[in-house]
Amino acid sequence: MLKPLFQPLKLASGGELPNRIVKASMEESLATEDQLPSDALIELYRQWGRGGCGLLLTGNVMVDHMAMTGPGGVALEANTELGRFQDWAEAAKAGGSKVWMQINHPGRQVFAGMKGKALSASDIPLDLGKNSKLFAQPKAMSEEEIQDVIQRFAATAKNAVAAGFDGVQIHAAHGYLITQFLSPLSNKRSDQWGGSLENRARLLLEVVKAVRAELPADAAVGIKLNSADFQRGGFQPEDAKQVVAMLDNMGVDLIELSGGSYETPAMQGRTSDERTLAREAYFLEFAEEIAQSTDIAIMTTGGVRRLEIAEKVVSSGVAAVGIATALAYHPSLPNHWQNNSMLDAIVPPIEMKNKDLAAFATMAVVKRQMRRMGNGKKPLAKPSPLFSLIKEQFRSSKLQKRYRERFAS
Ligand SMILES: Cc1cc2nc3c(=O)[nH]c(=O)nc-3n(C[C@H](O)[C@H](O)[C@H](O)COP(=O)(O)O)c2cc1C
Numbered sequence: 121m122l123k124p125l126f127q128p129l130k131l132a133s134g135g136e137l138p139n140r141i142v143k144a145s146m147e148e149s150l151a152t153e154d155q156l157p158s159d160a161l162i163e164l165y166r167q168w169g170r171g172g173c174g175l176l177l178t179g180n181v182m183v184d185h186m187a188m189t190g191p192g193g194v195a196l197e198a199n200t201e202l203g204r205f206q207d208w209a210e211a212a213k214a215g216g217s218k219v220w221m222q223i224n225h226p227g228r229q230v231f232a233g234m235k236g237k238a239l240s241a242s243d244i245p246l247d248l249g250k251n252s253k254l255f256a257q258p259k260a261m262s263e264e265e266i267q268d269v270i271q272r273f274a275a276t277a278k279n280a281v282a283a284g285f286d287g288v289q290i291h292a293a294h295g296y297l298i299t300q301f302l303s304p305l306s307n308k309r310s311d312q313w314g315g316s317l318e319n320r321a322r323l324l325l326e327v328v329k330a331v332r333a334e335l336p337a338d339a340a341v342g343i344k345l346n347s348a349d350f351q352r353g354g355f356q357p358e359d360a361k362q363v364v365a366m367l368d369n370m371g372v373d374l375i376e377l378s379g380g381s382y383e384t385p386a387m388q389g390r391t392s393d394e395r396t397l398a399r400e401a402y403f404l405e406f407a408e409e410i411a412q413s414t415d416i417a418i419m420t421t422g423g424v425r426r427l428e429i430a431e432k433v434v435s436s437g438v439a440a441v442g443i444a445t446a447l448a449y450h451p452s453l454p455n456h457w458q459n460n461s462m463l464d465a466i467v468p469p470i471e472m473k474n475k476d477l478a479a480f481a482t483m484a485v486v487k488r489q490m491r492r493m494g495n496g497k498k499p500l501a502k503p504s505p506l507f508s509l510i511k512e513q514f515r516s517s518k519l520q521k522r523y524r525e526r527f528a529s
Pocket of ligand 1: 147180294387443446
């Protein structure tokens with residue numbers, strides 16, 4: 121008898137994931153100067169593809185090359201050459217995993233130094249205390265800009281599937297554009313895109329509709345949604361439940377529940393409202409409750425390092441378990457779990473007094489591990505957070521300069 125984690129998952133669009141372990145999306149920052157997948161990015165997915173996950177979700181790929189979550193990111197637009205994307209999908213699938221491209225628009229979560237577009241539901245900038253000035257002042261989107269973004273999601277999805285990806289995941293979590301529309305803290309509009317939850321969810325629903333309309337019926341569509349943004353007065357678990365209900369019958373295969381934003385990194389286990397998260401599988405309680413209320417397959421990501429916890433997730437009515445950080449330390453963790461050769465992923469905790477710095481260091485360490493794998497090296501057992509942070513800052517400013525110069529004209 122197969123362990124529950126290793127049972128295949130049938131998707132509504134007809135496909136099947138070979139097992140329930142999903143490599144969650146992690147922005148790799150490994151694009152070429154032309155914002156295409158680099159050799160290192162392709163190699164990284166070849167390695168993950170051999171690791172035994174049922175599904176690999178790519179790091180977020182931008183639908184607009186002028187609106188980037190970071191300077192080393194990949195963009196896929198209507199007229200982008202698909203050759204490197206074909207190589208990327210092929211490498212990821214070579215070991216038997218499925219691969220979906222996560223597609224995203226950052227909205228206001230863009231660095232001021234990038235000088236690209238900074239759009240949002242309203243003209244409310246990020247509040248990150250003394251780090252706020254690192255981020256751009258957003259402009260409230262016009263109707264035309266909203267329609268443009270919807271079409272961009274559809275065009276990116278169409279090209280992803282044309283290049284060989286088995287599906288796409290629409291990023292509607294972690295404070296990016298779609299979340300900025302969903303949250304009453306960042307959406308103060310009084311038109312059809314703001315106000316009631318139905319109006320705030322309209323952008324997500326229109327994106328899903330447009331994406332579905334462009335894809336073959338057997339291509340998968342997933343969504344990463346916040347179970348809450350974990351800020352007082354923000355998007356609440358009850359709102360998430362209602363949004364999931366609105367997505368019923370729209371051809372969605374899998375909803376991944378996460379939480380938080382740059383302002384409140386709940387996806388790293390930290391909140392700024394009265395709620396506390398579980399120490400492992402942070403969003404499991406929300407996921408269990410939502411899974412009971414819908415026929416759409418639900419998965420949850422956040423804080424899973426141990427086999428016992430991964431099994432607990434899929435034994436509680438949740439269809440799949442997402443894992444990010446642990447797979448940057450142990451890319452073959454699912455194979456180990458299947459063979460009972462390693463039960464707990466060893467991920468050294470990042471301990472820093474300054475919590476914002478700790479959040480940046482967490483990202484920096486993981487990006488360093490991904491770069492190493494992309495360059496054919498093994499991940500480090502215990503990378504120094506401070507050294508990784510400095511290295512990442514240095515690399516990020518170089519990439520920002522590269523990006524600015526490329527688009528100066
Ligand atoms: C370096 C890094 C980059 C990330 N990039 C993305 C991303 O592009 N899209 C996304 O949805 N989540 C992203 N995440 C969040 C993860 O998908 C995941 O939700 C979070 O890390 C919690 O899961 P974990 O405890 O297994 O790491 C990123 C996380 C890390 C560490």
